[in-house]
Amino acid sequence: MDKVGIPRGLFYYYYGDLWKCFFDKLGVSYIVSPNTNKEIMDRGIKVSNDEMCLSFKVFLGHVDYLKDKCDYILVPRISNFGISNQTCTNFLGAYDIVNNLFDVNVLNYNIDLDKRETLKKGLFKIGRELGKSFLDIKFAYLYAMDKYKEKVKKDIEINMERLNSKNTKILIVSHPYNTYDNLIGMDIVKYLNSQNVDIIYCDKFDDSITSKLSKKISHDLYFKYSKNNLGAAIYSLDKIDGILFISSFPCGPDSLANELLMRKIKKPYVNLIIDGDMSFTGIETRLESFLDVIRRNACV
């Protein structure tokens, strides 16, 4: 029985639930790499180019971890979601980079709405590659999509609810593959939770709203994920007490979009750049003083 490996990095944080649901329904066995740990990160740093961003190194670490534990590794290529909705070039290159660096079978699909390559087509393609019948795939696809949309909707609801709470609220502006990664963002999230802060996640917004809203700050921006981040910031700006930026070093889109946002908003913010060998102590100090600033502002 063919086993599919799903690296817990980059794409996983957008499509992981969808994939799992799809494979479950399709009867394909799969393995998801564990939460990022020191070993996985070190493996990633070892195989990747020095200058790659930390998130991509971690992703390659997950691939490296999975390489001899499964028959296929799922690495899609995501180019764009239509005009002026591009992704980071790492998302464009991921498939070819993995294919060249590792001696593995890469299960691949392409999302390139500019060229009419959709998610639906992509999932059908991998379904066929795994030897499933058209009807089975269609059934699994519809089911997975349904579940996926439901989950997204629920996530947004929770996020919106939190936005209306009376507690201290901080918006985290960061890509989900950084926010929820065990070694990149999770320590920060845990720390904030322990400090009794309500966290608003910028990736849990309705992107049809945020994408439009982002135009208020930036007319030209064409990175889909950055647009969502900006839109989320505008949407929640009046309701939050501060913004926390988390970037992995050296993120390309963030270096421009976050800088623009920082220059245009008038809210306290802190910008954390995460690189491999960092101790949490330094970050904690900065977070602590940031919370002090916010709480003092709230008192005045």
Place this chain on the structure above:
Amino acid sequence: MYNIAFPQMGDYCVPAYFLLSNILDANIIKAPKITNKTIELGFKYSPDFVCTPFKYTLGTMIECLDMGADTLIQYGGGCRYGYYAELQEKILNDLGYDFKMINLVIEGRINLRRINKLLKQIDSKYSKIKSIYYSFITLKMIKYMDEIDDFIRENVGFEVVKGSFEKLKEEMLIKFGNVKSYHELKIIYRYFLNKFKCVKVYKPDDRLRIGIIGELYTLMEPFSNYYIEKELAKNNIEVKRFTNVDYLFLRKSKRMKKYLKNNPYVKYSMGADASDNVANCQYLCENGYDGIIHIKSSFCTPEIGVMQVISKIAESYDVPIMFFSFDGQSSETGFKTRLEAFYDMLEMRKNK
């Protein structure tokens, strides 16, 4: 009347100046050549890990604004270069400059109708027909310049009288900048092509041939790559470079479409020129070049991704490859030592 300026890249300021001064009734400011001061300014006001061309062009913009420019033109696309303009405008506004920014490429695309509208705001008498005519001449001029540059790269390392190519090229660029019609451009081009071909060169058969590939800005702006081509020429090396404006505009997409079909190394476009460089690398390996040099500005994401693919190809063909990453502040001595060792190495291989 508006005072227009644009960040420059290599010698392409000549055709750009030619085009703008012919289609617009405005004062076109020639950006000063990039110097250490430009870099200093750019680095001071740019975000930390934005790629280097952002810093260079921002520095030039500040210099132009200080010279009296009130309208800036920015262009670019393919990667985050396409998004520079908006943030640069904000940074410059925050510094207290008051000006108009024209971004030719919006959301990664060139929209001619929008550009027309923008230019009309600058010059009410602006005519579309005239600009089509001059754009045509400009494109031809760029094509001629690139052709001559290719020829120079192949030969300048072997000139008998040092500096003859450079002198001739300077003359040509001045003449190019003053042409009035396509006919005149063609005559001047033929005249100089002939002259270039007559420059005395001594080309030994066992000369080293090196191909340079990489990120486009660093390739085309010699200041940003520490004049790597000149350095190679000094050591009697023939240089091949694919990337130039003519190639990027007109030939690249067609070539890539063909290349990506059933390719063992890359299946998709990996952003900007990344897959293109894979093709170039393979071409150089298959055509008997002695070595490959890959240059890029620091933090150039597409090139970073493709570097390992390129070195894998070079390794499989047993062609040495060297990578340089320029951030505008790295040590020139270290760069030169490594470059020197590279052609020493190629020489040793060749003599065995």
Place this chain on the structure above:
Amino acid sequence: MRDCYLGVDIGSISTKGVIIDDRNKIISSAYIWTEGNPIEAVRKLINILKKRMPRGYKVKGIGTTGSARKLIGLMLGANSVKNEITAHAVGTMAFHPDVRTILEIGGQDSKIILIKNGIITNYAMNTLCAAGTGAFLSSQAKRLGIDVEDFGEFALKSKNPVKIAARCTVFAESDLVHKAQVGYPKEDIIAGLCKSVVINYLNNVGKGKKIESPIVFQGGVSKNVGVIKYFKEVLGCDVIVDDNGHLMGAIGAAILSRKNKTGEEYELQTKNIKFETKGFECGGCANNCELLRIYKNGKLIDSWGSKCGKY
């Protein structure tokens, strides 16, 4: 009279010189500190070399290498001026013809050179920072109050080297301070440092390079037995350290000068030559190039550092 050749390797920290004969035999050698003044250092070096040189030889070639190679090349009238990568490879291959990998860690920089069939196939230098070079080790030794020469001996005593973040000097240093404060024994910290040098080197300079034996380890840090131990441990194979390891660059320079010889005879005379350098800021354009002008006997013979070629 027999022929001999002088090779000088001027690094930022130390200056090395050798005189070899036709058969690569070292007939005179010297190793002194550069002390920030390469011209004076070379003057001293030449005097020492001359004193140690047996009679009956005449110098038929001079080669220079190292970071000040151009300057000293001019000063000595050298017939070969080569970068340190080539020089090190050529020098090492003369003594270890079958060498495949050269590891070198010096005062300010470190490099790796891969060789196959007597040809350099790949190399790298540290470009990012000075972590794990000799200068880093000596500053840390000072911090711990130990002579850097005893560093290796200390490291060998340790059974449990501590882990030290090795990616960059700043991190390594703060980590080190922290570990010392917490109360780890000195030898474990020192051993940890030595190990971090090795790991840092392999991750940075040696990244993506296939390290094959025979491996030769040289440069100032190769005198540190602790570092040698961890190189052997991490690489899992033997590492050759030559007694003349620190001279390999100079030997290579001498060999290169022999290959490049013109038949002319050189005199090792530095006393009567007045050799000066003067800094000068051009100011002709916004580049403000810092030029270095070189005067020999009061006459300007060269200037460097100009970006536009005016000088």
